[in-house]
Structure formats: structure tokens, C-alpha cells
Amino acid sequence: MAVLAMTPEVRELREQVRELMDRLVYPNEPRLDREDDEAGALLKELRAEVRAAGLWAPHIGPEAGGSGRGFVAYAFLNELIGRSVWAPLVFGCQAPDAGNAEILQSFGSSEQRQRWLAPLVAGDVRSFFSMTEPEVSGSDPTGLRTTAVRDGDDWVIDGHKWFSSGAEGAAFGIVMAVTDPGAEPHRRMSQIVVPATAQGVEIARTIPVMGHRGRGWSTHCEVRYTGVRVPVANTVGEPGDGFRIAQKRLGPGRIHHVMRWLGQMQRAFELMCGYALRREAFGGPLAGKQTVQNWVADSAAEIQACRLLTLDAAARIDQGDEARVEISAVKFYAARVLHDVVDRALQTHGALGLTDQTPLARMYADARAARLYDGPDEVHRMVVSRRVLRAFEQGAVWDFADGGPRYLV
Numbered sequence: 001m002a003v004l005a006m007t008p009e010v011r012e013l014r015e016q017v018r019e020l021m022d023r024l025v026y027p028n029e030p031r032l033d034r035e036d037d038e039a040g041a042l043l044k045e046l047r048a049e050v051r052a053a054g055l056w057a058p059h060i061g062p063e064a065g066g067s068g069r070g071f072v073a074y075a076f077l078n079e080l081i082g083r084s085v086w087a088p089l090v091f092g093c094q095a096p097d098a099g100n101a102e103i104l105q106s107f108g109s110s111e112q113r114q115r116w117l118a119p120l121v122a123g124d125v126r127s128f129f130s131m132t133e134p135e136v137s138g139s140d141p142t143g144l145r146t147t148a149v150r151d152g153d154d155w156v157i158d159g160h161k162w163f164s165s166g167a168e169g170a171a172f173g174i175v176m177a178v179t180d181p182g183a184e185p186h187r188r189m190s191q192i193v194v195p196a197t198a199q200g201v202e203i204a205r206t207i208p209v210m211g212h213r214g215r216g217w218s219t220h221c222e223v224r225y226t227g228v229r230v231p232v233a234n235t236v237g238e239p240g241d242g243f244r245i246a247q248k249r250l251g252p253g254r255i256h257h258v259m260r261w262l263g264q265m266q267r268a269f270e271l272m273c274g275y276a277l278r279r280e281a282f283g284g285p286l287a288g289k290q291t292v293q294n295w296v297a298d299s300a301a302e303i304q305a306c307r308l309l310t311l312d313a314a315a316r317i318d319q320g321d322e323a324r325v326e327i328s329a330v331k332f333y334a335a336r337v338l339h340d341v342v343d344r345a346l347q348t349h350g351a352l353g354l355t356d357q358t359p360l361a362r363m364y365a366d367a368r369a370a371r372l373y374d375g376p377d378e379v380h381r382m383v384v385s386r387r388v389l390r391a392f393e394q395g396a397v398w399d400f401a402d403g404g405p406r407y408l409v
Contacts, residue, residue, distance in 0.1 A: 082263025125171035189242030
């Protein structure tokens with residue numbers, strides 16, 4: 001396991017984030033939950049305060065307009081920011097914009113970074129990532145059917161996507177399309193920046209998820225591309241790099257999610273413990289019941305295990321490692337722990353947990369989705385098991401300290 005430490009600088013930043021969460025975010029959650037025009041105006045005010053505090057866009061470095069200091073520092077901050085579904089938006093580090101910003105920073109041309117990245121990180125516009133298609137499995141992107149055919153200096157894009165999160169009201173999307181159907185499967189696709197206003201881009205509908213339609217950033221959209229013409233210069237990286245860039249994007253994106261889940265877990269845990277001490281039944285507080293005590297103990301151990309797995313993966317990324325096994329392992333493990341901790345907290349609250357008087361009902365719906373987006377649990381288990389078993393097939397063992405195979409002498 002990589003060396004983990006919270007530096008004095010990061011500890012101070014955490015206290016600043018905590019103060020902003022207490023003052024700006026938690027008290028305003030009911031107003032933001034309404035997702036109306038008033039909520040939009042309030043969001044702008046809250047974002048201005050975060051910018052003034054120097055904590056804007058902590059997922060990306062100052063060279064791109066953010067305040068980021070690496071993955072480990074971001075993990076320590078994000079477990080506070082992640083406690084509220086609205087806080088990532090308030091702090092300018094929300095998905096899918098954070099992942100798209102990292103793509104453009106790492107692979108975009110200077111023109112793309114100026115035209116798309118700068119306003120995205122500044123919070124002046126939003127974006128979406130358009131890869132999943134209803135006709136094929138989202139777990140296997142080599143089967144994508146959306147095409148981009150070259151016509152002179154342009155791509156002409158035709159296809160059908162869905163779960164393009166945040167597409168409603170976004171300025172642009174990064175679209176995954178087949179540009180070379182004759183190439184080997186992982187070289188067929190490219191990623192292309194498509195302005196949302198381009199002729200032929202149609203948001204067919206917003207897809208309610210767990211009964212939530214959403215608005216703007218919180219939507220999940222079905223998008224059709226019909227003869228959409230954009231310059232070849234909008235290609236991110238080189239033609240054929242789409243799958244490789246997607247892997248580069250989704251790895252950090254997955255650990256960003258897990259960082260936020262740490263905050264959700266801890267908030268649900270605190271609600272469970274507090275309510276168990278206050279609520280009395282059968283002659284005493286719920287906290288005196290063995291079942292509830294088991295829930296508290298299991299949750300405490302599992303949350304800390306998730307923290308250490310996340311920080312280890314973050315440290316490896318900071319050291320230049322792709323940390324694919326570590327990211328897949330924490331993605332499926334933390335998704336289950338998130339679900340279980342929120343479920344225990346909800347059960348402790350009884351019927352109250354199903355209402356909007358606590359954040360638990362919304363957290364529970366989001367926790368169930370966590371087992372699917374950015375790769376279902378089953379795929380991540382497959383990735384981990386394949387890597388580990390491959391080491392043994394090659395005459396090695398799996399070295400947990402180094403996170404890879406160790407060959408026997």
C-alpha cells in the first residue's frame with residue numbers, strides 16, 4: 001500500500017471546505033433540491049463564495065484554472081464535498097464536467113483547451129459525455145454503433161445515445177463514435193467535441209431515474225445525432241484513440257465517484273448513530289439493540305476500509321501508476337458499502353428515512369445507481385480477478401504491497 005499522509009496544508013484546506021459546507025451547502029440543500037430558477041440563481045451565489053475562498057475546481061491544477069493539488073489531496077477534500085449531492089456543483093468539480101476537463105487538459109489541442117476547457121473549468125458552461133447507446137451493452141464499448149464519417153475536413157456523425165448525463169443545457173458534448181470500422185476493435189473509435197447547438201443534435205428526452213427527472217446538470221438524456229457536421233479538428237487526440245482516452249478518463253472518474261461516496265457513507269453513518277441514540281423503543285434507545293450495534297460496527301469498519309483503498313489508489317495515480325486493479329477493486333467494493341451503510345441508516349430511521357425530512361431517501365436511490373454507472377460491479381470484479389489470476393498463470397503471486405505480480409525465484 002502506498003504511503004498515505006494528510007499534510008498540514010491539506011488539513012487546513014479541509015477545515016476551509018468544512019466551514020463552507022456548514023455555512024453554504026447544508027442550509028441550502030432544500031432550496032437547491034427544488035431545481036428551479038431560484039435554485040439556479042442561488043447556485044451562482046454559492047459558487048462565487050467558493051471562488052473567493054480559493055477552493056474552486058479542486059479536481060484540476062492551477063495551470064487549467066483549478067485549485068487542485070493531486071489525487072490524494074483531492075480525496076481528502078472530496079470526502080467532505082461528497083457529503084452533499086449539490087456540493088460538487090457548488091465547488092465546480094461535478095461529473096461529468098470534471099472528467100471531460102481532464103480529457104481536454106491531457107489530450108486536447110491548444111485550440112480545444114482555449115475554446116472548451118477554459119470556460120468549462122471556469123464554470124461558465126457545462127458539458128456531457130456521450131458514449132452509452134440503448135441498442136448495445138454499455139459494458140462493452142467495442143460494440144458502439146454511432147459513426148463519424150470523414151468528409152473533407154469534417155466529420156459527419158450519425159447515431160443514437162442515451163444516459164448522456166447533464167446534456168440538457170450543456171454547451172458541448174464529447175461524443176464517442178466509430179471512425180474506422182475496419183480497424184481492430186479498440187482502434188475503431190474516436191472522441192469528438194460536438195457543440196450542443198450543432199445542426200442535427202437533438203435531445204430526444206430526459207430519462208427519469210428512480211422517479212427523478214432532474215433539470216440541467218442532474219438530467220440523463222437520450223440524444224440523437226443526425227448528419228451532425230463538425231471539423232475534424234474537434235477530434236480529441238488522434239483518430240482511433242477513443243477507447244484509450246476513455247480508459248484514461250474513466251479510471252480517474254471512477255475514483256472521483258468513490259471519493260464522493262466516502263462523504264455520503266460518513267454522513268449516513270452520522271445520521272444513523274445520532275438517531276439510534278435519540279430514538280427509544282421497547283424500553284430503551286435503539287443504540288442499545290444488538291442489531292443496531294452490529295450495523296454501527298460493520299459500517300465503521302467498512303467505511304475506513306473504503307477510505308484506505310481510495311487513498312491508496314489515489315497515491316498510486318499521483319505516482320504515475322494507472323492503478324487499474326486498485327480502481328476497479330474500490331469501485332465495486334465501495335459501491336456495495338455505500339449501499340449497505342445508507343440502507344442501515346434508512347432502516348434505523350424507519351419510515352422517516354423514506355421521507356424528504358432527511359437526505360437518506362435521495363442517497364439510497366443514488367447508492368443503487370452507483371453499482372451500474374462507470375462500469376457495473378460485475379465488470380470490475382472481472383477486471384480484478386483476471387489481473388490476479390494472470391499473475392498466478394505466469395508463475396507469480398499477487399503482491400498486495402506493490403499492487404501487482406511478484407515473480408518467484
